[in-house]
Amino acid sequence: MPSLTDTIIAPITGSQPAAVAIVRLSGPLAWEIGSRVFEPWPKQVEERRAVYGKVSTGDDGLMLPFAEGKSYTGEQSVELQIHGSLASVQSLVGACIGQGARMADPGEFTQRAFLNGRIDLTQAEAVKDLIEARSEAQLRHAALIRDGALLEAVTKLSREVIGVLAAVEASVDFSEEVGPLNRTEASFKLVHVRSSIDRLLDTAHFGRILRQGLRIAIVGPPNAGKSSLLNALVGADRAIVTDIPGTTRDYVEEEVVLGGLPCVLIDTAGLRETNEQVEKIGVERSLKLSENADYVWYVYDASIGLEQLDRDFLAKLTRPHILIANKSDLEPMIEEGIALSATEQLGLEQLSGWARGLQTNAEQHSHIFINPRHEIHLERARAAITTALDTLDAEEIPDDLVAVGLQDAIQALGEITGETAGEDMIDRIFKDFCIGK
Numbered sequence: 001m002p003s004l005t006d007t008i009i010a011p012i013t014g015s016q017p018a019a020v021a022i023v024r025l026s027g028p029l030a031w032e033i034g035s036r037v038f039e040p041w042p043k044q045v046e047e048r049r050a051v052y053g054k055v056s057t058g059d060d061g062l063m064l065p066f067a068e069g070k071s072y073t074g075e076q077s078v079e080l081q082i083h084g085s086l087a088s089v090q091s092l093v094g095a096c097i098g099q100g101a102r103m104a105d106p107g108e109f110t111q112r113a114f115l116n117g118r119i120d121l122t123q124a125e126a127v128k129d130l131i132e133a134r135s136e137a138q139l140r141h142a143a144l145i146r147d148g149a150l151l152e153a154v155t156k157l158s159r160e161v162i163g164v165l166a167a168v169e170a171s172v173d174f175s176e177e178v179g180p181l182n183r184t185e186a187s188f189k190l191v192h193v194r195s196s197i198d199r200l201l202d203t204a205h206f207g208r209i210l211r212q213g214l215r216i217a218i219v220g221p222p223n224a225g226k227s228s229l230l231n232a233l234v235g236a237d238r239a240i241v242t243d244i245p246g247t248t249r250d251y252v253e254e255e256v257v258l259g260g261l262p263c264v265l266i267d268t269a270g271l272r273e274t275n276e277q278v279e280k281i282g283v284e285r286s287l288k289l290s291e292n293a294d295y296v297w298y299v300y301d302a303s304i305g306l307e308q309l310d311r312d313f314l315a316k317l318t319r320p321h322i323l324i325a326n327k328s329d330l331e332p333m334i335e336e337g338i339a340l341s342a343t344e345q346l347g348l349e350q351l352s353g354w355a356r357g358l359q360t361n362a363e364q365h366s367h368i369f370i371n372p373r374h375e376i377h378l379e380r381a382r383a384a385i386t387t388a389l390d391t392l393d394a395e396e397i398p399d400d401l402v403a404v405g406l407q408d409a410i411q412a413l414g415e416i417t418g419e420t421a422g423e424d425m426i427d428r429i430f431k432d433f434c435i436g437k
Contacts, residue, residue: 007025009025009102012436019083021089023089024078024080026104030077031065031076031078037096038054038055039056049064055092055095058091064078074116108430114426122416127437128432137210154417167181181402187393194385197378197382203366203368203370210261215293217266217292218230218266219290221309229324252267258352258356259356297324298310298314323336381409384412387408
């Protein structure tokens with residue numbers, strides 16, 4: 001874990017040339033180093049008040065100071081806003097390093113914010129999610145977690161478990177004063193906690209979708225327009241489109257945003273009975289991809305209608321799916337599903353509405369969604385609480401043994417927020433951050 005006694009520096013804006021770039025100094029010598037590379041440095045620093053001036057490398061811009069406890073990191077900081085050329089940024093960073101700063105490690109600014117008590121681990125992870133957000137849904141949810149929604153939920157659970165643990169320990173240490181443990185009341189409270197954990201665990205699937213995208217396998221017979229649909233939604237000729245059946249032999253994968261929801265569209269080989277070896281492998285791969293997708297779009301030719309082969313393949317689908325009647329502009333014989341025309345760009349907004357509906361349905365059940373790391377610790381907390389409940393149900397087991405499961409649950413919940421997390425876990429979380437974050 002890096003030392004908090006160092007003063008660190010890094011650009012906190014993108015690495016590409018831009019009109020403006022911001023370079024941040026943070027640490028005990030931030031103002032002193034800032035005064036050596038920027039002028040005029042004010043005799044009386046007014047924190048969070050911008051000053052225009054020049055940097056020692058010849059550029060000009062703004063200097064914005066932050067006092068200890070008032071900055072992003074919780075440390076004394078300076079943000080220097082200069083022109084965003086690579087030369088300007090690199091020369092300023094070099095000048096600050098020459099005055100005693102060192103280059104920040106990836107994620108070190110946010111790591112210091114955590115170590116200084118400005119944010120917890122869930123909020124730190126949300127900072128990364130905010131930076132990487134590609135859709136409105138990702139942005140909105142990351143901002144919610146950054147504001148402390150998950151921290152509040154987990155802290156509430158931890159406090160409830162701590163309350164039961166306090167009752168257990170009091171009944172053991174001060175049995176004459178407080179009497180025996182009320183096992184019925186303790187069990188009732190722990191069942192409530194476990195139910196709350198279950199509700200959080202139920203959000204893991206949509207949480208993955210929010211971060212990685214809803215995986216949609218586009219399947220259907222040859223020449224139904226699967227590749228045309230992918231191209232229309234992506235806005236580019238990503239997949240080969242011809243009138244020759246069986247053109248797509250392998251799958252094509254593209255990321256898009258539909259209705260504010262990140263999606264991964266997978267164009268697959270046309271489904272049909274074939275003896276051609278390569279195409280047959282493609283058909284088998286299509287079926288396998290559909291089995292692993294979050295959702296399946298079954299595309300059929302609306303000018304032909306659903307045939308028996310379509311119904312046979314539909315009967316084999318194991319994942320949730322919708323029907324899409326493509327080519328609906330050509331004497332449509334639409335039996336069911338969403339009617340559209342990929343080549344004519346007609347009806348595509350219905351797919352955005354469908355994706356928005358999935359998102360709305362998920363948000364009606366929960367406004368926060370956990371990530372895989374949270375899921376691991378919540379599963380551990382749930383198992384520990386179940387152990388405590390089993391102990392409470394066994395009258396022959398003494399009260400003090402109930403504390404073992406409760407302490408394990410508190411430990412697991414604390415690892416979500418960082419309260420009980422070890423250095424290795426903290427370093428693993430921040431190592432995936434970019435420099436300057």
